Amino acid sequence: MVYIEDHGTDRIRELGPEPTLHEPVSISESELGAWTEVRAEARLNESAIGDYTYLMERVQLDYATVGKFGNVAADARLGPTNHPIDRPTAHHFTYRAGMYEMGEDDESIFEWRADQSVKVGHDVWLGHGAIVLPGVSIGNGAVVAAGAVVSRDVPPYTVVAGVPADPIRRRFDPEIAARIEATEWWDWDHATLAERLDAFRNLDLFLERYAPESVEAAD
Template sequence: MTYFESYGPDRARDLSPEPTIHDPVSITESELGAWTEVRSGTRIDESAVGDYTYLMERVQLDYATVGKFGSVASDARLGPTNHPIDRPTAHHFTYRAAMYDMGEDDDSIFDWRADQPVTVGHDVWIGHGATVLPGVEIGNGAVVGAGAVVAHDVEPYTVVAGVPAEPVRRRFPEEIAARIEATEWWDWDHETLAERLDAFRDIDRFLDEYAPDAAAVAQTDAD
């Protein structure tokens, strides 16, 4: 579904395939997947939010794509808009000139911003107040600590924290992470997720029942 304006009144806390929006929010030229939730004070601009992902209060997305099953905490900001600091001034009157009755806007700046999108994979948790800078890619299963400033790409299933953000540890050993990622469970349909809920609560059971073994993953990578 594509949304071009702030959408809908507050809804009940129970979610549904339709996006759940808690006003006030601002959503422009963006897409929200099924079972998504957007809490109050959030702004989404030219971005896409995957199925089951939730955005807590005051999140800001600019030119960002967030995969499925994302968890984005309050006050996080993904893809904050850059100013052109190579000009005599960084102030936006040089590209939003019409606002100041100084002439036509400079669309090249908006194109420049759009060319530096943030890409976030599936099952990524972004902590409270974290900032992900333009052009960064975050892999599946990664975790970004509260208050972190992410200036470089984050490998899948890696926990990063700090300013600038640096790897702290792996969420799982590399072999286990590869087996989980190989299931591509985020693409399972709603009924399958519900049927396999107990396995999602037990990593050993999930690996035993649904993940290919390490040898099969290694062979797939080799092919």
């Protein structure tokens, strides 16, 4: 047996208000919030990620928006681009014609893709290799299991798994979820988050200190 104490690049230990990018990455026409991190070989196309969200290796976002404090594991893909299967061929030479010296590109296909954007709320965890199909919305606090294929909307604070993904349980009961939601903690500034760190490590303490005692739960 061979013991290896250290090998390869260290995991980054500090982030800053400016986005941290680990080359190589591909980012086009996209927005990145403060304290964000994008790991190597990720790709963002006409997408946005909110403050504190991180994307691990080889994540792909196409026409997708991820809220604040998103946790996106390696190899996840949001909004994989659909092909026009109602045409004689699904191949992209019909809309990327210029690439093949066949004529003008068909911009209507790119507009069609943009109209099927993916919307992910705050504090969502997307597991390794998860796929979120075009047009799907995922609510705040939801969890998508590794390898899941999400083909329909996911309610807030719901854990989904499988192909296609189905709800398997709630992350919190509806009353607690509603109380957490009411705090809108993801909009607290950096200093406030740091000051209240101990409460983020203890659900009961967080609810006691910062959540309203009673909130009407969503259906």
